Amino acid sequence: MSAPVETANSKAAISGMSEEGETLLDSKVDKHHSHGTEVMASRAERLTSFSVEDFKIPSGFEEEWRFTPVKKLANLFSETPGEVAAVDYAIELPEGVVEGSLAIGQAPRGTALVPADRAAAVASADVAAAHYFGIPAGQELSEPLKLTITGQGEGLRANSHCVLEAGANSRAVVILDHHGSADFNGNLEIIVGEGAELTVVSVQRWEDTAKHLGQHDALIAKDAKYKHVAVTLGGAIVRLNVNARYAGEGAEAELFGLYFADAGQHLEHRTYIDHNVPNSKSNVLYKGALQGAQAHTVWVGDVLIQKQAVGTDSYEKNQNLILTDGARADSVPNLEIETGLIEGAGHASSTGRFDDEHLFYLMARGISERDARLLVVRGYLNEVIQKIKVPALEAELVEALERELEASGAL
Known part of the structure; x- marks a missing residue:
């Protein structure tokens, strides 16, 4: 849907929930809102840093953590290095894909992902040599690149950082498949080259004792198409942040998610699309089902359309199906628009039986x-x-x- 406009330079914050996707636009809206003791402003103003010390251990009163059972995650916020053998990696590498490692500060590591919370900062700092996978320019993979991550035991803590680079005009599918049990911090940074088409599928099939905090960030070049699909079926606590921003006009991002929460599970998904260039597109769709006592899902979707991002076309939607009593779904779509010169922007959320x-x-x-x-x-x-x-x-x-x-x- 197209947003109403006052002037070409009007600024507005759109934040709320609607079953039909309507939004309210008012150039005088105060963008600050509060939960607990913290006052939050624009999504773009939130802290990002490679330094663990810049992030306090969450208390649960912060806007970013108010839905999350942070008391159960102390192990993942610790600066103590994770156990080397806490997870096992199995790699199915198609012909032509370049595999290697990147030290902290070695490009392209740090190009797409800067940690946005303490867990991601811990993972970044703890991994001296990140896994690197490069898809050469112009290459089309006939089979997916697959990375299977298997936790080796309840309570064992692992920090992971992977870098995926798709060269210009390449075509590829990459699958991350999580199994077993561990306390797992997982960073994934994705660079999508000009004209490339890349699909990343992250599957969480953990055992019931696993805890997983993850940040997946993508930087999408001119005329590139990026798709991220998150499927979460297992784990005691899973909290996945999926973020995308643009490096050139004509780029497109699609973020899809599916989750099924059983009794006692906490499955949380957060998406952030930063429209920072003109004429970019995004589409977000997350769907969940819940059953059982204290089954809890959270989806928070943020879209920012910056003032220079004229011609943006963006939409986000979340749907939740409650199968039994005792389950709870929290859904918070947020849309910030800083220019009226857009093709369309909207959001929708629904929860029902x-x-x-x-x-x-x-x-x-x-x-x-x-x-x-x-x-x-x-x-x-x-x-x-x-x-x-x-x-x-x-x-x-x-x-x-x-x-x-x-x-x-x-x-």
């Missing part, structure tokens, strides 16, 4: 209530799985979702 009309339609055709519920949930979540475009992985995830639904007791 089964649609009785859908169930009635299916049951009226001889389908049992249980199977009708299964079909509705499967169709609802498959929208995101189908964005991956890797048939083998899509089939795996569909089967994993089937198991989640069968075990949920909500059908």
Whole structure:
């Protein structure tokens, strides 16, 4: 939708929640708001730093951490180096991909990602040699580059930093697949070259005792297309920050997410799109399902359209399906617009239970209530799985979702 405009130079902050995606625009809006003891301003003003000391250990009163059970994450905020053998890495490397390591300060490390919280700063500082994967310019990978990360035990702490660089006009899919159990800080920085098309899929299939804090940042060059898909099905606590900004006009970013929370799980996803150049596009869609006592999901989506980003086209949407009593979904879309010269900008959020009309339609055709519920949930979540475009992985995830639904007791 197009935002209303007062003048070409009007500034506005749009922040709120709407089932239909409408936004309120007022050039006199105060952009500061508070929760607890902290007052927050624009998303762009939040601290980023490579220094761990610049970030206090979160108390839970901060805007960035108010939904998160921070008392359970002390191990991940510690400056003590993580255990070397806490996770195992298995790499499936297609022909032509360059693999190496990058020291702290060695380019292109630090090009796309600057830590935005203490956990990411700890991971950055602790990893002396980051994993590096380079896709040469003009190359199209016939198979995905896959990195499987397996935790070696409950409470073992690991810090990880990976750098992924897609050369100009390359085409590739990269998969990160997390298994096992550990306390895991994972940074991923992504550089998408001019005209490249890159899909990154991050799957969290941790055991029930795992804790995972992650920051994935992408820098997208002129006319490049970047897609990030986050699928979170396992882990006691998972908190993933997925961020994108632009390095040239005509760049596009799509961020998709799917999560299924069982009893006692906390699954939190945060997205930030920084439209910092003219004529860029973004689309964000995250969908979740929850069942069981104290199942908790959080989605916070931030979009910033800077004053120089004329011609921007942006939309973000979050949907949550509550399957049983006792589950809670928090959804906070935020949209800041600093120029009226845009193609469109909007956001939407909805949380609810089964649609009785859908169930009635299916049951009226001889389908049992249980199977009708299964079909509705499967169709609802498959929208995101189908964005991956890797048939083998899509089939795996569909089967994993089937198991989640069968075990949920909500059908």
